[in-house]
Amino acid sequence: MSSISQNAPGKTVLLMGNEAIARGALEAGVKVCAAYPGNPSSEIIGTLAKVADELGLHVEWSVNEKVALEVATAASFAGLRGLCAMKQNGLNVASDFLLNLNLSGCRGGLVLVVADDPAGVSSSNEEDSRIFAKLGDLPLLEPANFQEAKEMTKSAFEISEQLGLPVLIRSVTRVSHARGNVCLDELPQSRPKPRFENSLRFHALPAVLNHKLLHEKLDRAKQMFEESPFNFYRGPEKPELMVATSGSGWMYSLEAMINLNVQERVGVLKLGTTWPLPESYVLEHLKKADRILFIEEVDPFLENNVKEIYAQNCLFLGLKAFFGKASKHIPDVGELNPEIVTHAIQNLIQVPYEPRPADYALRAHEAAAELIPARALSFCPGCPHRATYWAVKIALALDGRDGFVLGDIGCYSLGMGPSGFGQMRTLHAMGSGTGLACGFGQLNRFGLEQPVIAVCGDSTFYHAAMPALANAYYNGADFLLLLLDNSATAMTGFQPHPGTGSTATGKEAPVIDLKAICEVFGAHVEVVDPFDVAATVETLLRLLQEEKGVKVLILKRECALVSAKHQKRLYQVEVEQEHCLGETCGCNRFCTRIFKCPGLMWDKAAGKARIDEAICTGCGVCTRICPASAIRKEKA
Amino acid sequence: METGEKVNRGLKALGEKVLNSDQCTACGACLSLCPYLRSWKGRVVKLDNCNLEEGRCFAYCPRTEVDLDEVYRGFFGKSYEEIEMGPVRKIMMARAKDPIWTKKAQTGGVVSALIDFALREGVIQAGVLTPRDGDLLPQGKIITNRKAVLSCAGSSYVSGPTLEALNRGPWKGQERIGIVGLPCQALALARMKTSTLEKKTPIDRVDLVIGLFCTWALDYKPFMAFLYKRVSSLSIKKLNITPPPERILEVMAGKTLSRIPVDDIRPFIRPSCRVCLDMTAELSDISVGTVEGKEGWNTVIVRTAMGENLLKRAKKAGVIETRPLPKDNLSHLKEASLLKKRRALDALKEMGEIEKGYFTLSANLIKCILSESGETLP
Structure with missing residues (x-):
């Protein structure tokens, strides 16, 4: 039994902030929970998914945050309690629905948890989601510690039902991801039956009247908050x-x-x-x-x-x-x-205080560096994205028309750095790479001669790129979409999605075929294995130079971290020391200086390259890059 | 200039002075030496940055800091002084006797016949040639038999990285090698031979260089884009430029002959050809070209003892026949060769100063070249 599903009133347990939020929802009798993963919010639904069967909940990873909020809202409309969780960027996606839902109101307790990421540690921005509460006239709670994270979530369902409004909870990384003691309360045993009351209406319209009613609800919230124990x-x-x-x-x-x-x-x-x-x-x-x-x-x-x-x-x-x-x-x-x-x-x-010396951070960093191996912000060893960007870099150089890559949100966002050979030129919202490509793909009529490439992961594709792809074909845009299908929502913790064949709770699910979708959207679609770099380069060049219109190249190769869990390494890779010419080669340390897979290292003492066997996943991609053919692979 | 910084003679400089300045001849000498350079459709492309201070890529390139005296001394044992058309031992007209060569060859079939003869006689065990196939994309190939030699007969007027095959191999390790190349490739080979950098290619086993006369070569990609607008997409069997004053490019595609004025294809001439001093492939054992007004014959210049010996044996074996080159042809050839040099100097002057060009040549010789062509220094 997980610590969040135990019915042990009065017991104190150590919980992560996100687990405390999940526990609060359980103590409030939540029945439907939906989210799209995103740090620092992902563990809320991840935790609930693990106890879904045990406690009789519906927990799902929805394709995006707007759909997730709609799923949780349906429960509320049917009289059940619904929870939706997301990161700050996700609220932008869900906001279109949210800013109408405020007008229609809701019925069963509906709580929307938004976990913000100050400093954008694992985000593209550091947006403050609280502004949406003010924008939408919605009640907002901010937990300050772990116990409060649980209590506030529980209380938010009550407030929601009393006002007939969704309630926002704003967490931040240090609340969501830190751990602390939480004293548990009882888990309710009730089994409410959902029913949509046909006497009720959930319409945003008439807007002005509902806006007025909303302000009245907000006044009531203000009155309620005068007595709140959270202040x-x-x-x-x-x-x-x-x-x-x-x-x-x-x-x-x-x-x-x-x-x-x-x-x-x-x-x-x-x-x-x-x-x-x-x-x-x-x-x-x-x-x-x-x-x-x-x-x-x-x-x-x-x-x-x-x-x-x-x-x-x-x-x-x-x-x-x-x-x-x-x-x-x-x-x-x-x-x-x-x-x-x-x-x-x-x-x-003006109290005396010895502040931290100015160089404290630097010294702390240096002290830590002695204990921790230096690691660049990099793709994992054996990551298919490295092979993909390697092929893209080569293909664009050979093509010679100064083509460029429009980026998107996912592990592959690292494509903007050295690990992706600096190939990614833009980075904004989920699906924006493909959307921008729709625009760039029209500029040839004004004389743009550069090839346009968009990248997008499989999960991002279902989330937000599909409308852009439909738009591309409909409006006749000319670009190449690289669909990096690693069969996982890898960056946020390997959550399943519509292409993976399983649900949030581990049940088997139908697989939605990416290739078939893209073909239905009118694209010319091909599939390659990015580990076959030569074939990938050749296909990229052919698609860039010979095909007009919307092209999709699916780069299909499972995330290395997922593969490692269920299959042994593909190859045993070795740098044959007698063949590696080291500094005299003239390659100028090509494998460790340019290709830079963390599985390759420069042995300073020997003056030659070596494989770091502890982390090499045996993908074999590097065996093709050595001019002396010193990197050899054997079937493992 | 005293900047305190070391002058770069590696990929960085090659990128700046050659690749990015459109001065690459696509000879292929820099390829397959390291993973930073690759060729694609007749262009040499830099894939990554390399910060080494010196590199073979720069040292072998025919468009970087060429000390002509040094290179000529390395190849002929004497400085760059025979300014008309390089060292000449003998000059003649020749043609292959076996129709197997003349049928497919551009003119007299001498090049193919000599390579085939050298292979059969064991003078060389392998050749590095440029196959002439349907898509016209020139690439080097190691050949060891007559059938392969035949597949390389004919010209496409497009330059390509033939020398990459020498660098890439695979070689068994003992073969003596013969290479057929353009003047820029002959220069690159001579630089490879004289370079003091550690050798990673079998350049020391290259015993025979047959150079081809060349006034310019075309850039593959734009030329092909142009060509396929003019001719059907059928495999192109033969390209030929008719002699002056007509100057028409004849293209045989399928069974259709298209005739394109040479002026229409001039925009596709590689800019690096404009600054080339060498029409007759001077740094060769034997140089071969056409003969004006004598269809089916080659002009042959024998430049080294190796070349002379091979030619003598080939003639004796009945592989080729020779005739004296008529006086008029000889003087026209010299004139054309000098004209190429003068135009190269003019082009360099247009680009800046001759002294800042890719080669070093004494002021006196420069003056000489310009004046013998009827020009004087300003």
Whole structure:
């Protein structure tokens, strides 16, 4: 039994923030859970998928976030509780539905968890998703620790049902991915039966009337939040400085106060219901201090909303000084940490504090480097994407017309760096590579002579590239789409998708054939194995030079990490030392300097290349690149 | 210039001075030596950056820092001084006697017949030639028998990386080698021989170089795109340019003969041909070309003892027959050869300064070349 499915009220367990959110949903009696994977949110649905059969839930990986939200919403419309999870970029995809769902309202508890990625550690941006709560007039909760992650999720279902609105929960990486103690409550045993009440209507229209009703609901939410246990103040009655914070900022603030030993001088207002803000509660606390510092991840959301309340009430409050991102006391980009918060507080109340030396980060990095092997941001050894980009690089050079690659979101985004030989020239949203190619594919009429290539992974294809491909054929765009089919949503943790033959809960599923889809969309489709570099180069050149219109080349080869789980390595690869000419070869360390698979290493002592047998997966691709034919492979 | 930095004589410089400056002759001397360069449809393409300070790619190239005196001394034992058409031991007209050669050959079939003879006599055990097949794409091939020699007869007027085959092999290790190449390829071979860099190719076993007269060669890709607009997509059997003043490119595709004015194909001449000093493939044992006004005959220039010996034996064995080259033809040939040199110097002057060109030549010789062609230095 998993720790999140045990019915052990009062027991304390160690949970990851995302597991705590999942547990909160279970304690609320959730029945339908849907998501598209994306860090740092993926473990929420991943965890629930593991207990789905045991607890009688429907858990699915949907093809994209909008569909996922629609799936969870259907449960709500039928009177069940639904949970949907996604990363910040995903909310952009789901927002079209969300910003109509707010008007129609919902029935059973519906909770949308969005896990933001400050500093974009595993994202293309560091967008602050909270703005969508304000945009859509939707209640928003921000957990500050693991227990709260569970409690808030549970409570969000109640709030949702009381208001008839979906409730947003905004997590961040350090809440979602860290672990802490969580005290469990009871798991409900009820088995509600879904039913769509035909007396009910879920229409966004009439827009103005529903907008008015929505504002009334939001006023009720504001009233509810005045009493919320997720908002509290800790500190002296008249602090010299009040820190107003939400989410992971709470823990950072506590640590900073301890660092500076200023608990008697500085108070912390911790807000968990950040939209709509409980106005009376906020005003009451603003009276306590004349100087307020805001600590929150990414955008000055809390900061600006509190300032709005202040502006409306400043006559009664008198002069206040606000500090935060606007005043530059807190950086307005990147991720916070206790050091930043400590420094900001110390700056504002002038307490002696030995700050970290300026070169601390550098020294920490150096100290760590001695313990950790140096690894570049790189494709894994044996990754089919490396072979693909290698072939693309060669084909574009030989083609000689300065062709370029439009990128997309996935492991293959690393194609913008040395691991992908710098081939990828654009990177935006899911499916945007193909969409941009639709546009570039029209520019030949204005004299664009460069070949246009888009890349897209299999999961991304189902997610967002299919409409672009339909558009390409319909409007007669001329480009080559490389469909990198590694049969996995690899970057986010190998979640299954419509092409993999299994579901989130491990059940067998029909496989949707990528080739057939592309052909139906009117594309000329061919399939190659990227490990056959020569054939891939030849096919690329032929498609670029001889075929007009929409072409799709499916580069089919399973993700090396997935393969490693169920099959032995293809080849035993070796650099034959007597054949490797080392520095005298004239190849200028081609295998380790240019091809750069981490499975190849330069043996400084011998002055020759070697295979790192511990990590080589035996794909054999490198055996074709050595001018001295010193890299040999044998069937393993 | 004293910059303190080492002058690059590797791929970096080759890229800047030759590949990116459209000065590549596509001779193939730099290929299959390292993984950074590859040829595709008659073009040499740099795939990756290499930062080595010197490389064989640069050292062998016929368009990089060629010290003509040094190269000629290495090949002939004397400096670059016979400015008309290089060292000449003998000059004559010749043709192959066996119709097997004359039927398919461009003119007199002397080149094919001599290579075949050299193979049969054991003078060489392998040849590096350029097959002439339907898609016209020139590529080097190692040949060891008559059938293979025959497949290489005829010209396509398109240059290609023949010398890559020498670098690539595979070689058994003992064969003596004969190579048929254009003037730029003969120059590259001579540079390979004289280079002090460690050799990775069997250049020291190249005993015979038969050079082909050449005034220019075409760039494969644009020329083919043009050609297939003019002729059917059927396999092209033969290309021939009729002698002046007509100058028509005759293309035999399937059973149809198309006639294209040479002026229409001039845009596809490789820019690197404009700066070429050498029409008669001077750095060869034997140079072979056409004879104006004498269809079915080759002009043959014997330049080395090796060449003279081979020709003598071939004649004695009845493989070829020879006749004296008429005086008018000889003077026209010299004139044309010098004209090519003068045009090359003019082209270099247009591009900047002759002294900054790809070869070093004394001011006196430059003056000489320009004046003997009726021109003087400004």
